[in-house]
Amino acid sequence: MSYRTVIGLEIHVQLMTKTKAFCPCRADVFELPANTAVCPVCTGQPGALPVVNSSMVEYAAKIALALNCNVHEYSRFDRKNYFYPDLPKGYQITQYFYPIATSGYMDIDVDEQVKRIRIRKLHIEEDAGKLIHEGDSITQAHYSLVDMNRCGVPLVEIVTEPDLSSPKEARLFVEKLRTILRYLQVSTGDMEKGALRCDANISVVDEINNIQSNRVEVKNMNSFRFIEKALEYEEQRIIDALKNGQNVEKETRGWDLSNRITISMRGKEEESDYRYFPEPDIPPVILSEEKLDQIKSTLVELPDQKVERFVELYKIPRYDATVLAMDKEIADFYEACVKKIGKPKEVSNLIMTEMLREMKQLETEQIKITPEHIYELFSLMDKGEISIKMAKDIFPQIFRTGKMPSQVLEEKGIRQISDEKLIEEIVRKAMIQNPKAVEQYRSGKTNIIGYFVGQVMKETKGSANPQLVNDVVKRLLEGSS
Amino acid sequence: MIKIDEKLIKHLEALAALELTPQQRKSIEKDMQEILGYMELLNEVNVDSIDPMYTPIENSVDLREDLVRESECVDLIRSNFPKERSGHIVVPGIHA
Ligand SMILES: [Zn+2]
Numbered sequence: 387m388s389y390r391t392v393i394g395l396e397i398h399v400q401l402m403t404k405t406k407a408f409c410p411c412r413a414d415v416f417e418l419p420a421n422t423a424v425c426p427v428c429t430g431q432p433g434a435l436p437v438v439n440s441s442m443v444e445y446a447a448k449i450a451l452a453l454n455c456n457v458h459e460y461s462r463f464d465r466k467n468y469f470y471p472d473l474p475k476g477y478q479i480t481q482y483f484y485p486i487a488t489s490g491y492m493d494i495d496v497d498e499q500v501k502r503i504r505i506r507k508l509h510i511e512e513d514a515g516k517l518i519h520e521g522d523s524i525t526q527a528h529y530s531l532v533d534m535n536r537c538g539v540p541l542v543e544i545v546t547e548p549d550l551s552s553p554k555e556a557r558l559f560v561e562k563l564r565t566i567l568r569y570l571q572v573s574t575g576d577m578e579k580g581a582l583r584c585d586a587n588i589s590v591v592d593e594i595n596n597i598q599s600n601r602v603e604v605k606n607m608n609s610f611r612f613i614e615k616a617l618e619y620e621e622q623r624i625i626d627a628l629k630n631g632q633n634v635e636k637e638t639r640g641w642d643l644s645n646r647i648t649i650s651m652r653g654k655e656e657e658s659d660y661r662y663f664p665e666p667d668i669p670p671v672i673l674s675e676e677k678l679d680q681i682k683s684t685l686v687e688l689p690d691q692k693v694e695r696f697v698e699l700y701k702i703p704r705y706d707a708t709v710l711a712m713d714k715e716i717a718d719f720y721e722a723c724v725k726k727i728g729k730p731k732e733v734s735n736l737i738m739t740e741m742l743r744e745m746k747q748l749e750t751e752q753i754k755i756t757p758e759h760i761y762e763l764f765s766l767m768d769k770g771e772i773s774i775k776m777a778k779d780i781f782p783q784i785f786r787t788g789k790m791p792s793q794v795l796e797e798k799g800i801r802q803i804s805d806e807k808l809i810e811e812i813v814r815k816a817m818i819q820n821p822k823a824v825e826q827y828r829s830g831k832t833n834i835i836g837y838f839v840g841q842v843m844k845e846t847k848g849s850a851n852p853q854l855v856n857d858v859v860k861r862l863l864e865g866s867s
Numbered sequence: 868m869i870k871i872d873e874k875l876i877k878h879l880e881a882l883a884a885l886e887l888t889p890q891q892r893k894s895i896e897k898d899m900q901e902i903l904g905y906m907e908l909l910n911e912v913n914v915d916s917i918d919p920m921y922t923p924i925e926n927s928v929d930l931r932e933d934l935v936r937e938s939e940c941v942d943l944i945r946s947n948f949p950k951e952r953s954g955h956i957v958v959p960g961i962h963a
Contacts, residue, residue, distance in 0.1 A: 403933050412937035420954035421945055425938030440930035445941050462921065469884040471958040518955065531955035659882060672927030 390591040391621050393556050394548035397563065398541050399573045400513065400581040401445045406538040408706055415535035416579055426536035430475030436667055440538040443671055445572040446486050446510045447681050449542055452566050452688055455490030457678060462670040466660045472515035482662045485509035493690065493710055494558045497544050501554050503559055504547040507740065513539040548587065551767040553617030557610050560584050565689050569714050577609050590624040598626045600636040607641050616641035620648050622767030625658055645843045693715055700730035709738055715753060722757040727764050736760065754788045764792045770851060771803050803850040809842060809858045816841040817862065827863045835859055868907055871900050
C-alpha cells in the first residue's frame, strides 16, 4: 500500500501595528483589561466609519514581497457576514474578491533538500473579539463572556497551495514563516499568544487504488509541536479509514491537547453562506509602484539570502548557516562574534551546540551575553589557559549569569594551569612521596606515568594543562630534572 | 427571478439569527416576492459593456497614520452592555 498525504495551510498572522486595522485603538491588547481598547468603529456602532491603517497595508505588502507574491496595485475590502458573539458588527472586514497579493512561494528545507511551497493568496482582514466560555466546553456553557479588545486587530491570512506532503513539512513551513515575520518585524509570531494561528486541510491519496479521501480541516494547533502531532494523528486516522475501505467525514476537527487526539468540532455542519459583498465604507487600496518600490527598499536581508551569504562569506556548511539564520538575533550575534574573533566554523560550533542548547533549556529567546564574552572565551583557549572542554563546561554559567568567562573561572577556581614551575613542584612532591613508583618507572614500567599525571590532576582539581603535565612528568621521571 | 419559498425564508431566518412565526414567514415571503419582482426591472437595462461601479471614489485615498488615539467613548460603550461581568459582556452560551 502506498499513501500520499496532501496538506494545505491557512495561517493567520497578527500584525504588530500600533493601532487596529480601521480605527486608532491600540492593537497590542494581549494584556489589557477587557473592553478597554474599544471605540465606535471596532465595536460596530451605527454610523462609525472605518479608515484603513497605513502600517497595516505596508506590513502586509512586506510579507507578500518576502513570500515572493504578486502584490497588487489595486485591492479592496469586503464584508463576510455571519453572527457570532465575538463579532459585534455582524460581519468581518476581509479581502475576498481582490486580495492584496496572490501566487507566491516559500522554500523550506526538508531533510537537506529544498522544497518549494506555493502560496495561493495573501489578504488583510480584521480579527474578532475573544470569548470565554463558562462551563466545561463550548456546548455546555450556559453563558459566555465577550472581550472586544481584539476586535479589529489587523491580521494577514496566508493560504498555501496543497503542496505540503507531511506533518513535518507543515511544521517546517510555519517555523520558517515565523522566522520571516520576525526578520520583517511585522509580527511577534508568538503562537502561544495567538499572534500566529494555523489551520490545516489534510487529505490522503491511496495511490494504488487511486482514491482520495475527503478533506479534513484541523484547527486549534497552537504550537509548532502540535501542528506536527495533530496532523500526524489525523493522517493516521485517515489512512486507517482508507485501509478499511472507508472514508472520513468532510468536517472540521480540533486538536485536543489533553487527550492528544483530534475531535470533531461540529454538531450541524451547515453549508456556510457568508454572503460576501464589497465593503461600501472603505475605498479601494491603491498601492502605487512608487510606494511598493519604497517598501521593497526597506526590506531587510531575508533568511534565505542570509544563508547564501554565510555559506559564501564564512565558508560554513549550509546546515550551520540555516540553523543560525533561523533566528535573526542569533545570526546577528554570530556575525558580530566572527567579526571580532575570526574562526567562523569554531564560533558556529559553539553557538549551535552550547548556546542554542542553553536557550532551549532555559526556554528563552534572549541572548544576555555579548560577542565580547565569546571573544574572551576564545582568547582564553588560544592562550592555552583553558581547554575546549573547560570552555564548554563553564559556558552555561556565562550564559545564565552574563558574567565574563574570566570571572566565572576565577569564582570557580578552575583556571587551566599552564604554569610549568607550579606543575614541576607538584610532580616533585609526588615523586618524593612515592619513591617506589619512581623506581618502577625507571626500571621500565613506563605506564606508571599515568599515576603521576593523575596526582597532578587531583592536586589541581583537573585544571592543569594535560599536555604540559604529561611532558613535565616524563621529563622529571626520566631524571633529566 | 430567484424562487422565494418557505425553504429560502427559513435559510435567511437562520442566517439572520431570527425566529419567525409561520404567519410572519408567510408575510415575508409575499413581501420579498414583491420587492424582488420590482428589482427585476433593473434587468431590463443592458450593462454588458459597463464595469460594475464599486465606489464613486476613483483616486487613491490617504490612509490613516498608525498613531494610537484612545476613544473618548469607552465608558459610554461599556455602559451600554446589556449584562456585564468584570468588564466583559455576558452573552447566552453558544450551543452547537
Ligand atoms: Zn477601535
